[in-house]
Amino acid sequence: MLYMTRMDVTFPPHLSAEDIAVFQAREKEYSGNLQREGRIQGIWRIVGEYANHALFDVETNDELHEVLSGFPMYPYMKVKVTPLAKHPNSIR
Amino acid sequence: MLYMTRMDVTFPPHLSAEDIAVFQAREKEYSGNLQREGRIQGIWRIVGEYANHALFDVETNDELHEVLSGFPMYPYMKVKVTPLAKHPNSIR
Amino acid sequence: MLYMTRMDVTFPPHLSAEDIAVFQAREKEYSGNLQREGRIQGIWRIVGEYANHALFDVETNDELHEVLSGFPMYPYMKVKVTPLAKHPNSIR
Amino acid sequence: MLYMTRMDVTFPPHLSAEDIAVFQAREKEYSGNLQREGRIQGIWRIVGEYANHALFDVETNDELHEVLSGFPMYPYMKVKVTPLAKHPNSIR
C-alpha cells in the first residue's frame, strides 16, 4: 500500500554540528534499511530545501506511523502523508 | 532528471459526460505512452481527490513543460512541479 | 484501518431542487449501506456547513478511494483524507 | 453533544526527555479517565504527526473547555474544535 510523504527537517539552534552529524549518520542507516526492505520505494531531495519526498510501501497506516516515528530525526521533522491508490492510467 | 508533480483536474460544468469520456480515453493513451517511454516513472491517484502525483524523468525543464502542456486535459489541470535531486541517503 | 475524512459539498448553480433531492436520496442509501457494512464507523454534520466528518474503516487505500469515489455526490465533493493509527492512550 | 477536535503538541526545546515522559504518563491517565467516563468517544493518532483527532461527548461548551484545558500537556497544545450535529444520513 503506497503513500507519498514530504518531510521537512528543522534542527533547533542549540544542536552542535557534531550532534547533527550523528543524527545524519543514524538517519542514513535507518533510511537505507527501509529501502533494502522495500518499505521505502524511493526518496528524493527537494531542490533548495532541507526536505524530501519519499514513496512508502507498507501494509497498514499503523506500520507507516511506526516507521515514520522511528526516524532518528523524527522529533525535528514535519511530515505530511498522502495516501495513494492505483491510478487508472498506470501501466504497472 | 526527476520532478515530482501534483495535477488537480477540474472540468468546467458545461462539459458533457461524453466529452469527459473522450478526454479520459485520450489521457489514458497519452499517459501510457509517456510511461512506456520512461518519461513518467510512476503515476498514483491521490485518495479521495480527482488528482494524482506523478514522477517524471526528462532531460530539461523545457521538455517537462512540453510534456505537461501536451496532456489532453491540460487546460483543466492545475499543476504543481517540484524539482528533485539525488538524496544522499538513497541507495539507488 | 481507520481514516478520518472531511467532505464539503458544493452543487453547481444549474442543478434544480429536484436534481438535488435525487442526489440526496441516493446519497442516503449509499451512506446507509456503508454504515451497515461497518465501512463507515460514524458520520457527523459539521455545524453551519454543508460538510461532514466521517470515520472510515477499510482494508486498503484503494478500497477507500473506491468507496469515496462511489458517492453519488462525489463530483461535487471536496474530500480531505487523514490516515489514522492507534493512539497510545486509547483504551480500546 | 459531540465535537471533533484536532490537537497538535509542540514541546518547548528546554524540556528534558524525563519531563516529557512525566507529561506523557499523566496524559495517558487523564485521557484514559475521560474515555472510561465516555467523555472521549475515540482518540486516534494522525499518521506521521505528533497530533491526534478525538471525538468528545460532553454536555456544554463550558464542559468541553474545562476538559480540554485540564490536559496536562494543554500549555503545549494547539487545539481546533469543530462542533458536530446529527447527520441526516447517520443510521445511529
Add this chain to the structure above:
Amino acid sequence: MLYMTRMDVTFPPHLSAEDIAVFQAREKEYSGNLQREGRIQGIWRIVGEYANHALFDVETNDELHEVLSGFPMYPYMKVKVTPLAKHPNSIR
C-alpha cells in the same frame, strides 16, 4: 450556550434584484424572530463586507445547526462557528 458566528453571503450571478429583495425580506423576518426569542443575542454588520458577526445562545449543537440551516439565504452563506465558554474575567 454561546457561539460566535461569521456569515458571508455570496449571491449567484443569475439571481435578479427582485429575487434578492425577497430573500432579504424573509431573512429580516427570520432573524428578527430569533432575536425576539433570545436565540440571537446580537448581530452586527462587518464594515465593508456583505457579512455579519452574530452571537447565538442555544441549547445544543444540533439546535444551532437547525437554526443556521433555516436561514433563507443559507444556501448562499459560508458560515464559520466558534464555540464560546465563560471567560474567567467576565463580570457577567
Add this chain to the structure above:
Amino acid sequence: MLYMTRMDVTFPPHLSAEDIAVFQAREKEYSGNLQREGRIQGIWRIVGEYANHALFDVETNDELHEVLSGFPMYPYMKVKVTPLAKHPNSIR
C-alpha cells in the same frame, strides 16, 4: 461604536508560573474595569484556545488602540480588530 476583537495570548517560554499569575491578576482587574465602564460589552473564551472574542464599545479608533495596548498582557497578544456597523436586521 462597536468592534469585535479576537485576542490570542502566547507567553514566552522564560516566564515563570508566578509571572504568569501576576499577569493574569492584573489582566482580570483591567478587563473588569473596562466591563464596568461599558467599554467591553462582552468577553468570551474560545473553547480549547488561550484566546477570546470581545465586543468593544468606544468612541474612536484611537480610544480602541489605547484600551487594547493598555492590557497588561498586550506584548504577548496577537489582536485582530473587526469594525462593526449596525446590521439592518438587528432589532436593537
Add this chain to the structure above:
Amino acid sequence: MLYMTRMDVTFPPHLSAEDIAVFQAREKEYSGNLQREGRIQGIWRIVGEYANHALFDVETNDELHEVLSGFPMYPYMKVKVTPLAKHPNSIR
C-alpha cells in the same frame, strides 16, 4: 477618524463593455464627491491589479459602511478595512 482600505474589483463575465463603462463613470463621480468632501483623503491604484488603496476620514464605523456600500461597483468589490490610530512618530 482614519481607515485604510483595499478594494479589489471583479466584474462578472456577463457584463458588457458598455455596462462596465457606465459603472466606471458613476464610480468616478461618486469617488470624486467623497474626495471633495474630504471623506476620502487619498486613493491610489495598486500597480498591476484592478484594485486600490484608499484612506478614509469619517466620523463612525456606520458612516464608513454607508459610504463603502454606496459605491456603484460595491456588489463587485471585495473590501478589506483596517482601522487606523495616530502613530506616536507622526509629526502631523
Add this chain to the structure above:
Amino acid sequence: MLYMTRMDVTFPPHLSAEDIAVFQAREKEYSGNLQREGRIQGIWRIVGEYANHALFDVETNDELHEVLSGFPMYPYMKVKVTPLAKHPNSIR
C-alpha cells in the same frame, strides 16, 4: 513615486525594556526626519497591532530600499511594499 507599506515589528525576547526604549527614540527621530523631507507622506498605527501603514514618496525602488533598511528597528521588522500608481478617479 508612491508606495504603501505595512511594517510589523517583533522584538526578540532577550531585548530589555531599556534596549527597546533606545530603539523607539532612534526610530522616532529617523521617522520624523523622513516626514519632514516629505519622503514619508503619512504614517498610521494599525489598531491593536505593533504595526503601521506608511505612504512613501521617493524617486526609485533603490531609494525606498535604502530608506526602509535604514530604520533602526529594521532587523526586527517584516515589511510589505505595494507600489502605487495614479488612480484615474483621484482628483489630486
Add this chain to the structure above:
Amino acid sequence: MLYMTRMDVTFPPHLSAEDIAVFQAREKEYSGNLQREGRIQGIWRIVGEYANHALFDVETNDELHEVLSGFPMYPYMKVKVTPLAKHPNSIR
C-alpha cells in the same frame, strides 16, 4: 528601475479557441515590442502553468501600470509585482 512580475492567465469558459488565438497573437506582438524597447528584460514560462515570470525595466510605477494594463490579456491576468533594488552582491 527593475520589477519582477508573475502573471497568471485564466480565460473565461465562454471564449472560443479562435478568440484565444487572436489574444495570443496580439499578446505576442505587444510583448515583443516591449522586449525590443528594453522595457521587458526577460520573460519565462513557469513550467506546468499558464503563467510567466517577467523582469521589467521602466522609469516609474505609473509607467509599469500603464504597460501591464496594456497587455491584451490583462483582463484575464492576475499580476503580482515585486519591486527590486540593486543587490549588494550583484557584479553588474
Add this chain to the structure above:
Amino acid sequence: MLYMTRMDVTFPPHLSAEDIAVFQAREKEYSGNLQREGRIQGIWRIVGEYANHALFDVETNDELHEVLSGFPMYPYMKVKVTPLAKHPNSIR
C-alpha cells in the same frame, strides 16, 4: 536551463554582528563566483526584505541543489525554486 529562485534569510538571534559580517563576506565571494561563471544570470534585492530573487542557469536539478546548498548562509535561508521554460513570446 533556467530557474527563478527566491531566498529569504533569517539569522538566529544568537549570531553576533561579527558572525553576520563574516557570513556576508563569504556570501559575496560565493555569489560573485557564480555570477562570473554564468550560473547566476542575475540577482536582485527584494525591496524592504532580507530576501532576493535570482535567476540561475545550470545543467541539472542536481547541480542547482549543489549550488544552492553551498551558499554560506544556506542553513539560514528559506529557498523557493521555480523551474522555467522558454516563453513562446520571448524574442531571445
